[in-house]
Amino acid sequence: MSTPLRLAVIQGSTRDGRLGPTVAAWLARHATARPDMSVDLVDLAETPLPTVFPQLGRGPADAADRELLDAVSPRLAAADAFVVVTPEYNHSYPASLKNAIDWHNKEWHAKPVGFVAYGGFSGGLRAVEHLRGVFAELHAVTIRETVGLQGVWGRFDGEGRAVDPATDSAAKAMLDQLAWWGEALREARAKKPYGA
Structure with missing residues (x-):
């Protein structure tokens, strides 16, 4: 058996009273139970990133900003695959998630991204469709299987289990597809670094 894929689960909501941690923890339990994945849960509320960007092509000059990035960037760089857990806000995804995406570039290259979205009527799927275009620009591969949780407030019990x-x-189907792409792209990057 090959080395387990290093999966970064990115919990994108930073809103007070958020349900995101419940959804992300549920997904992380599914991934952790698999022998082909190890999980790093990145909660953007616990690891906030700067919101003012430096001049294009330069890193942050402020030591505090570098420290904030150092808590997240190496974790994303080490990942073989990602699952983005996102709510839908106004037919799209939260600013905190876009900020985290935009602070990084090569960390996303030639890696697969799966989605767990949640919300009301649409189940967060409009947020996912916006994210697909963003990740394509960053040379990431978004997978088709997506978990969309419509009416999310009634989807989990008091222990955080799906009812x-x-x-x-749906989580298993998404993770199965993500594992296929994760292994294929990891092997490809090992044979020839992306962009070389």
Whole structure:
């Protein structure tokens, strides 16, 4: 058996009273239970990033900004694959998530990205469709299988378990597809570094 994929689960909501940590922890439990994945849960509320960018082509001059980035950037660089857990705000994804994406570039290259989205009527899928274009620009590969949680407030019990077995099945299908792409792209990057 090959080395487990290093999966970064990115919890994108920073809103007070957020449900994101419940959703992200549920997904992380699914991934951790698999022998082909190890999980690093990156909660953007616990690892805030600067919101003022330096001049294009330069790193942050401020030591405090560098320290904030040092808490996240190496974790993203080490990942073989990502799952982005996002709510839908106003038909899109939160600013905190865009900020985290934009601070990084090569960390995303030639790596697969899966999505767990949640919200009301659309189940967060409009946020996912916006994210697909952003990740394409960053040379990442978004996978088709997506978990969309419509009416998310009733989807989990007090222990953070999904109340509908179909929700767990959707997570498995997404992680299965992510594992295929993760292994294929890791092997490709090992044979020839991306962009070389």
